[in-house]
Amino acid sequence: MARCKCSGRAMCLCLLPFLMMSHLLVYIVVTIFVAMSYTPEPKPLPLPLHFIAPGASSNSGALASHPLHAFWNLRLVEGALWNRLQHLKDRENNPILRGNTTGGRGSGTEITTVHENNNSLCKPDHRLVSQLPDFNTMPEQMKDFVLSMHCRNYTLLMNHPDLCNRQDIVPEAPMLLMAIKSQVGNFENRQAIRETWGRNGWVHEEAGGKRWKVRTIFLLGRQDITTGPHPDLEALLQLESSLHKDILQWDFRDTFFNLTLKDLLFWDWLTVHCPQAHFVFKGDDDVFVRTNALLDYLREHYAPRQRTTKKIKDDFLAGDVITNAWPSRQPTAKYYIPESFYKGVYPTYAGGGGVVYSAALAMRLRVVSQWVSLFPIDDVYMGMCLQRLGVSPSHHPGFLTFDLPEANREKPCAYRKVLLVHKRSPKEMLTLWRDLKSPPAEC
Template sequence: MLGVNMVCITGFLLTLMNTQANQGCSETIKDRTLLTLTKRTINKSKATQTAYTRKILIKTSYPIVLSQPYKINNEGICRRVPKITCIVMVHTSLNHFERRRNLRKTFNSTYYSPNIIRVVFLLGLTHNSTLQTMIEYESLVHQDIVQGYFIDTYHNLTNKGVMGLKWITEHCKNAEFVAKIDDDVFMNFNKIFENLKFIKESRKYLVCNRINANSNPIQRGINDKWYVHRDEFKRLKFYPYTSCSGFAVFISIDLIPLLYKAALISPFFWVDDFYLFGILPAKIHGVVHYGINTHISLNHQITFNCVSKYGHKCDLLAGITDPDNNRTKIRIWG
């Protein structure tokens, strides 16, 4: 019976794809259809969830995406306008349909005119064919997804990040600066455009929650969230390079292709924040890690309180949210 239901869902989605030209179907109905199908499918596909807890499935000395094509590539995201103020690349999980829906409301708003924002959601692969069909339909509707040929797991986030650098280098050279975020991050673009104007004219700049060299301990415990084997960074107790907390990072556009080129000569390291914003910048002369630590919140309650009380006048540039909490979601994303 489960197989029959999944075939029916897949058939329904393929029918929707073939009728995409029907402009009478509103964006709201499409989103609701996708969200309804998501809830049903995720509940019925528990067996596939083991893929998300496995370590890297393909062993490689360098990020997989350097030599792989894209499974899904929406090349036109940045071509629709001559200049983009900020291109936001979002690390998102396959089944986070509603999070992406809420983020689109923020990024595609005309409220920030004359500034223009575009978003690209970065994804890996799934073994669940029904979920993959849903991702392809979402891409067809919104045209803002890029999917690579690597399994979408926590230990493959470095591949996802390098894919983002590669994609912007190839397809989004008309952006003035770049933001990299996770899909549970609130971005206060009013304050960003007001306080980070300098990044448009800066070169080799990373603006973020700065982590100084030799201050962040390397976790060696086998059960630690960011466990690092003793053979990596041997005899070191702390990460040796300045880096960033990767949940919200602003990057000068000139630095993107340089970081991508640095990945070509930087062996894979699974802790993506340190690889992307520590190891790669260390190979480029003159990179500046500009700290905005007091204007970024790593606590979802602090983010919620600030936005609830002050709205877009909140002094935070970005902050972690609790996107699956309905009360928080309404106040922040609504």
């Protein structure tokens, strides 16, 4: 048998067929492996295209980390109702796919009618119950939220459209509009706020410098009478509203999981009736705010921002910033969110006891909220909207949403650097206001 003698260049020609065969064999093996390991992505359950639903504290003193994920997320998180609904919204509002050039950074004037659904149609809707296998074992507040997911527009029962332009004061844009979330029966809380830190009119900075116009408005829903026997307080509320002219009330049940509606509806009201305000404080009616000190802080941001870019003014929000928080999975907890409803970590957000932000940001939040499915916890929902705007909230150590150490709560000197503290009863508000009027000299 003849033998092939290969050397140099001839060696390559002799081995070429074997090399080609070996590459072909590797390609065949890899193709078979990929085909065997491939599992097609399960097709999500069909959901309505136009669905709309009614941690740890940072101490860095700096801006929170920039959102890591883009608003227009095309990856679906399986197995949770909210995530699937939001996935549809992200695809529907993707500016690349839809040619939308606003990118969520509008001034709030691009859309004339924010909410198109009519309040008369807001009846319980059971179509999404089948998407939640554990619906029957959920707490009542979670069930109610799911059943009213299709509603976010409600009739304004009490309104004071001239609150920011009253004739009894000098016509000047409010430096600060204080929007306080309250409930029908909390008469004492509202009155204590009016007499202390929430006074309407001209308020001096703590340092005794410039005075600023401050307006206060209370945000209410309809009295929730489903939790037990309650007296009908609507007549008293009407009297209070006519006397103080500082109450906004909408026709929805005032429950904990409906607090998000107050943000949305207030942003609508602000856009129409008080767009000239410079800053907005949003808080609960059981907090105490050192308004004079807050004005000092806002002046530092207001004066230079008049000479800076619009984007910087649009991005201002400060409070007690919470990062790396996960949903509570304890069914008996106030903040319980079932895994079947939401999966994943919460975005960075500011604690809902009280935050302050520019009115310009409120206009942008109003617009982007249309692209974010509503969430039962209001401060988390605002964090979701901020994330989709690419805005990082700024932590301020003076926002004590978890209160002072117990040993310091009765010491006026302990409040020197506090802007907000939670929580305080009406009596405690009045006492603290009196004590802080003339703090001890040794402070």
